[in-house]
Amino acid sequence: MKKSTLRHLGCFASILALTAAFGITTINDAAAQDKKVLRFIPHSGLRITDPIITTAFMSRNHGYMIYDTLFGVDEKMQPQPQMVEKYDVSGDKLTYTFTLRDGLKFHDGAPVTTTDVIASLQRWGKNDAMGQKLIAYTKEMKEVDAKTFQIILKEPYGLVIDSLAKPSSNVPFIMPKKMADTPANQNVPDEIGSGPYRMVKAEFQPGVKVVYEKNPDYKPRSEPPSYMAGGKVVKVDRVEWITMSDAQTAMNALIKGEVDIWEQPSFDLLPALKKEKDIEIRNLQPLGMNYMLRMNWLQPPLDNVKVRQAILHAVNQEDYLAAQVGDPDYYKVCPAMFGCATPLNTAEGAPKPSIETAKKLLKESGYKGEKIVIMAPTDLGSIAQLPLVSGPVLRSIGMNVDVQSMDWQTLVGRRAKMDPVDQGGWHIFHTAWGTADMMNPIANAGVKGLGKEGGFFGWTEDPVIEKLRDDYARETDPEKQKQIAAAVQKRAYEMVLYVPLGEYFQPSAVRKNVKGTLPSPAVVLWNIEKE
Amino acid sequence: MAAIPVMGVVAVFVFLLLRLSPGDPAAILAGDAATVENIAAIRADLGLDKPLPEQFVTWMGQLLQGDLGRSVFSKQPVTVLIGQRIEPTISLALMTLLFSVLVAVPMGIIAAWRQGGWLDRGIMALSVAGFSIPVFVLGYILIYFFSMKLDLLPVQGFASLSEGILPFLERITLPMVTLSFIYIALFARITRAAMLEVLGEDYIRTAHAKGLKENVVLVKHALRNAAIPIVSVIGIGFALMIGGVVVTETVFNIPGVGRLVVDAVLARDYPIIQGVILLFSGVYVLINLAIDVAYVLLDPRIRY
Numbered sequence: 001m002k003k004s005t006l007r008h009l010g011c012f013a014s015i016l017a018l019t020a021a022f023g024i025t026t027i028n029d030a031a032a033q034d035k036k037v038l039r040f041i042p043h044s045g046l047r048i049t050d051p052i053i054t055t056a057f058m059s060r061n062h063g064y065m066i067y068d069t070l071f072g073v074d075e076k077m078q079p080q081p082q083m084v085e086k087y088d089v090s091g092d093k094l095t096y097t098f099t100l101r102d103g104l105k106f107h108d109g110a111p112v113t114t115t116d117v118i119a120s121l122q123r124w125g126k127n128d129a130m131g132q133k134l135i136a137y138t139k140e141m142k143e144v145d146a147k148t149f150q151i152i153l154k155e156p157y158g159l160v161i162d163s164l165a166k167p168s169s170n171v172p173f174i175m176p177k178k179m180a181d182t183p184a185n186q187n188v189p190d191e192i193g194s195g196p197y198r199m200v201k202a203e204f205q206p207g208v209k210v211v212y213e214k215n216p217d218y219k220p221r222s223e224p225p226s227y228m229a230g231g232k233v234v235k236v237d238r239v240e241w242i243t244m245s246d247a248q249t250a251m252n253a254l255i256k257g258e259v260d261i262w263e264q265p266s267f268d269l270l271p272a273l274k275k276e277k278d279i280e281i282r283n284l285q286p287l288g289m290n291y292m293l294r295m296n297w298l299q300p301p302l303d304n305v306k307v308r309q310a311i312l313h314a315v316n317q318e319d320y321l322a323a324q325v326g327d328p329d330y331y332k333v334c335p336a337m338f339g340c341a342t343p344l345n346t347a348e349g350a351p352k353p354s355i356e357t358a359k360k361l362l363k364e365s366g367y368k369g370e371k372i373v374i375m376a377p378t379d380l381g382s383i384a385q386l387p388l389v390s391g392p393v394l395r396s397i398g399m400n401v402d403v404q405s406m407d408w409q410t411l412v413g414r415r416a417k418m419d420p421v422d423q424g425g426w427h428i429f430h431t432a433w434g435t436a437d438m439m440n441p442i443a444n445a446g447v448k449g450l451g452k453e454g455g456f457f458g459w460t461e462d463p464v465i466e467k468l469r470d471d472y473a474r475e476t477d478p479e480k481q482k483q484i485a486a487a488v489q490k491r492a493y494e495m496v497l498y499v500p501l502g503e504y505f506q507p508s509a510v511r512k513n514v515k516g517t518l519p520s521p522a523v524v525l526w527n528i529e530k531e
Numbered sequence: 532m533a534a535i536p537v538m539g540v541v542a543v544f545v546f547l548l549l550r551l552s553p554g555d556p557a558a559i560l561a562g563d564a565a566t567v568e569n570i571a572a573i574r575a576d577l578g579l580d581k582p583l584p585e586q587f588v589t590w591m592g593q594l595l596q597g598d599l600g601r602s603v604f605s606k607q608p609v610t611v612l613i614g615q616r617i618e619p620t621i622s623l624a625l626m627t628l629l630f631s632v633l634v635a636v637p638m639g640i641i642a643a644w645r646q647g648g649w650l651d652r653g654i655m656a657l658s659v660a661g662f663s664i665p666v667f668v669l670g671y672i673l674i675y676f677f678s679m680k681l682d683l684l685p686v687q688g689f690a691s692l693s694e695g696i697l698p699f700l701e702r703i704t705l706p707m708v709t710l711s712f713i714y715i716a717l718f719a720r721i722t723r724a725a726m727l728e729v730l731g732e733d734y735i736r737t738a739h740a741k742g743l744k745e746n747v748v749l750v751k752h753a754l755r756n757a758a759i760p761i762v763s764v765i766g767i768g769f770a771l772m773i774g775g776v777v778v779t780e781t782v783f784n785i786p787g788v789g790r791l792v793v794d795a796v797l798a799r800d801y802p803i804i805q806g807v808i809l810l811f812s813g814v815y816v817l818i819n820l821a822i823d824v825a826y827v828l829l830d831p832r833i834r835y
Contacts, residue, residue, distance in 0.1 A: 045794065047604035048560060053573070055562030127569060169562065185572035187606050205615050206605035207794050208786040244687065244784050245794075252674055252686040253784070379797070406553070409799050412563075413555030416570055431563055445566075454566055 035530045036237040038514070041250050042523070043264040045207030045243035049199075050187045052124055055169035057434070061523040064228075065212050065239070066107070067173035067193035070098065070117065071165035072228030073521070077342055077439070079165030080229035082221065083112070083174060083194075093156040093476060100147045103219045106176050107191075107198045114149035119180035121164075121172060126184035128170035130163040130442050133473055158476040159442060166443065167228050167521040168436035196220065196232040196526050197239065210241040225527050227520045235516065235529040254279060254509055260530065262509040263523060266381065267326055273509045284508045286519045287341050287435035290334065291320060291386060291501035292446060294458045296427050298418055302372075306365030308496035313351055314358035314397045315390075317502035323385040325504045334503035337489045338444060339435035344482060349490030350500075358397040369400045373421050374428045377408040386430035386501065415457045429457070435503070436521035440481075441472045441488040446498045460497045541812040542594065545805050546587055554799040555579075556603045577603060590805070599809070600802035602795075609806035612791060619689045620787035622699075623779065624772040626707045631714040632765060638715070639722020639761075640749055643730060654719060661716025670709040670782035677705060687784035706783040710776060714768050721764045725757035732756070758829045766822035770815045 042061065048054045051063035072082040081087065085101040104112035118141045125131035137157040142150045151160060164172055179188040191199040197212035204210055220231040242259060244250040247266050253259045255276050263284075265273060273279050293315065295302045302308055321331040334340040335350030351357075372394060376387035391403040406414070411429060419425040438444035447469070448454070451461030468491060472484040492498070510517055516527040557574035558565070574580050578589065593600055599609035642654040678686045684705050690698035729735065730753055738748045777789030788807060795803035826833045 047602070047798070049605070054560055055565060059562075183576075185569070185576045205786060206602065206607060206612065207791070208616075242688075242784070245790070246781050246784065248671060249674070249687050249782055249784050252679060256678060256682075256686050258686055258688070407797065409555075409559055409797060410553040412558045413553055413799075416555060416558050416567055418567075433563070452567075454568065456566065 038236045038239045038261070038525065038528055038530065039259040040239060040241050040525065041244050041254070041259050041262045042241050045245075046210050046241065047206045048187065049191055050182075051173055052127055052170055052184060053187055055437075057169065057522070060169045060171055062199075062210065063171055063173045063193075064195070064522055064524060065197040066191055066195045066199050067171075067175065068104070068195045068232075069165070069172060069174065069228070071161060072230075073165050073167050074226040074229040075519070077227075079161045080223075080226075082229060083117075087161075094153045096151045096153075096160050097144070098149055098151075101219070101221075102147075104194050105217045106194050107215060107217075108176075109217075110176065111146070112174065112194050113146045114143045115146075116177045116180065117174055118143060118149060119177040120174045123175075123180045123182070123184050124170055124172045128166070128172070129445055129448070130159065130166050131170065131172065133157075133442050134160065134163045137473070155474065156476055157473055158481060159440070159473055162440070163442075165228075168434050168443075171522075194218070196234045208243055212239045212241075213237060220526075225518055225524075227518075228522070228524070232524075232526040234526050239525055251509075254511065257511065260511050260514045261517070264506050265509045267330065270327070270507065270509075278512050280510050280512050281507045282510050282517055283505055284517055284519050284523070285434075285506060285521065287339060287439075287521050288503045288505045289432045289434050290339065290438065290503050291324065291383065291430065291432050293386070293390060293428060293430050293499040293501055294446070294456075295496065295498070296425065296458050297460050298452075299421055299425055299427055301365070301367055301370050302427055304365050304367075305495060306361050307367055310358045310362035310365060310367075310397060311394060311399075312358075312493070312496045312499050313354050313361060314393050315499050315501065316353040316393075317500070319393070320386055320389050321502040321504060323389050324383065330507065331502060331504040335500060337438065337447060337492055337498075337500055338441070338485060339439050340503055341435060342439045343478070344440060344485045346482075346486045346489060348486040349493035351493065355397060362397055362399070367399070371400050371402050371421070372427045373425075374401060374403045375411045375414060375426050376403050376405050377411045378405050380408045383430050383432055387428075390428065390430070418452065418459065430501070432504075434521065441469045441485055447488055447492045449497070458498070460495070462491070462495050462497070465491045465495070465497070537816060538809060538812055542591070542805070542809060543587075545808045546590065547583075549799075549801050549804055550583055550586070552799075556799040556801060559798055560604060594809075599806035602803055603800045604798060609802050612803060613788060613806060613810060616786055616788045616791045618691060619780070619785045620773060620776055620789060622689075622692070622703060623706055623710065623776055623785060623787065624769060626703050627710045627714065627772060628765070628769050630707055631711040631718055631768070634711070635715040635718035636722050636754075636761070638719040640726055640754060642719065642723040643726035644745075644749060646727060651723075654723070658716040658719050661712040664712065666709060666713065666778045667782050669712055670706070670779060673705050673709055674782075689783075689785045689787075706779050706785060709782070710772070710779045714772070717768060718761070718765060722757070722761050725760045726753055729753045729757040755829070759826060762825045762829065763822055766818050766825070770818045773814055774811050 042058060044058050046058045046062050048056060048059045049062055051059040068083050070083050071079045074080050083100055083104055085099045087096060087098045089096050100112060106112060121141060125135035137153050137155065138151055139154045140152045142152060144150060166172060176192055179190055179192060182188045191201060196215055196218045198215045200211040200213055214234045214237050220233045223230040225231055247269060250262050251269050251273065254262050270281060274281055295308055297303055317333045325331040335347045336345045338344035374387045374390055378384060387403055391401050394401045414424060414426055415429050417425055421427060441447055445456040447465060448456055449460055449462030449465035452459050465488060468484060468488045472481055472488060475481045475484055513531040514528060515531060516529055518524050518527050557577060557579060558570050560573050561569045578586060601608050602612060638654050642651040645651050674686055677684045685702055688702050690702045692699045735748060735753055738752050776787060777793050780787040780789045792804060792807040
């Protein structure tokens, strides 16, 4: 071999050795730093950073990272003070006095004051159903001093604390007044909260990546964490939300350790993930989600209660759950409109499925074969199978059904229309809500009877149910609240405000070295550390 | 100058197509449990309740001032969003182009030179395979072998050049190879066809008769004269790459403009869709201009 060739080889080998040595050192440093960075694949990309303007879960989850709340529910679904140090209720139940904890600061260093709190509650109350109800019963929200404020009611209202502890969209997050003064139909202009994390705005790429860093000024409570209550102790320095729209890529990235948690792996990939030695499947949202079938009361023949009852009796939840979820470990039949894992769980009013009864009811209704249009979103895997079950089910009882395929965004635009079906309207759509979003007659928009004025799509109108909802809101005794809730559900089934299609649980896939994940009604990323 | 009316027509077309398509960004923004009143308030705030001509005039007025508007959802300027996402797309497209040309042109030359032989047939068979295998299938296969089994390269993500040449190459290699298969197939076939046409010319026979080496005949005489159609296809291929990388971007989780526009279409984020389509049409116009300039450089007989 020539001398020059040997020299070149020697030089090359030296460069390789140096690179390897540098690489090893770099890898060791990187590994140590990596333990303090949590990489999380959320179920979708974050685009709307204002959790009050939208009910989207991504915005809610973002809210829990950077904002805090006056109260939070624990794992018994009981409200516990969070930003509030103490509170009391006057003997006549008309005045609630709240005192904030010491040391609460926004990310810009400004203290959290009652001015900020009241402005935030008023903004939240413009959009949220429970907030609107609370505001309707409120005579005044009054600042006593910088740490103490009062909610003074017009009449006793049983849901004051429950409203302030609402765990899911819209959550009453507390923002600085300068942000909370933004009209409720416009995005807030900044991301300043007092929560356990701060958003790193310079690294935010909407729909792609969100980065949070630990808030060094955050003072967690001393109690152990329990759902949205207790101490929110942050044990990592940085959290990265990395959107991955391809499920196979997300799975590979998790297996290889490029990410730590995958919030919602698709059900068909769970068996493969379970076989991976470094991955665990954990149920981090034990309250679950609920499928529903919603009918349009404005469009014949669904304006006829007997036709709706026929559909209700034809539905067997097991068919829907098997088609959409598949594995019985992850679903359960649940007739409770306020969730099977909540204090208001009841089967009151829920009929047993019966095709014969359904056919009989349809005949009694005088149904003449009018076409029923079911909107079927093909691009939303989480509910795409539901309309494909409804089509044959309704046909089996003698209905004339047209299942129309479309993307979810088209469906969302179309379901807001009150026009007749032949002018772009609709009869039936399906959706899924978190149990936390429907856990009482006020939060559950599906049991509203307000019709066209403030009702959910489908515009169910029923003064009887509205009276029952008001009774529930006024009632302060929890046992009596349960009875009224049961009555609401019974009426909702009688009039068929919607058809529950069962409950399912979306587990997360987590690398085994990630410890401290917490079950909760929404995604929470405090208490987590990496070994 | 023809670019301006072209882009004007594109602007009108994309505006109307979006506004007349089903879907409502206000309803999507408000969320699943929103009321009709919530949605109406948001629609008014976005100006979507105004008559179409008024919306168009407002948008054109902004456009003429270089303002592409703001995302309906994130409220960030479209120019900023495009700016965040353009580097991954351009990086991927340029690297793919470079790799494809470096591999495909020699392959095409060899195939033409050895027309009818086993090399020619082998290269053409590979070319058929390149056209036939879907990008996402190839991507998954490469990820399986090089990331999961051999642990040589990461599964996903993008690293900017500013983070260092090694991290950049580490993350761009698999997507580049994946995307290049179809373009290698295309460029190799076109190169082969163009070379075959030229290799039959008298001046090539003369070059051989003069005793020139084969590689000099092929590269200096034949390739130069076959370059026009090859350059055309490479230019069109590059334009297609810019607009067509979305599948590769999705499989490898690269935050490029392709994914930006697909996400925007699914969410009906009108300003982003309008802005990106205008950008793409501008890029196509520029690429065509570059091809025309390249013709002049390659063939002195061409004058405009």
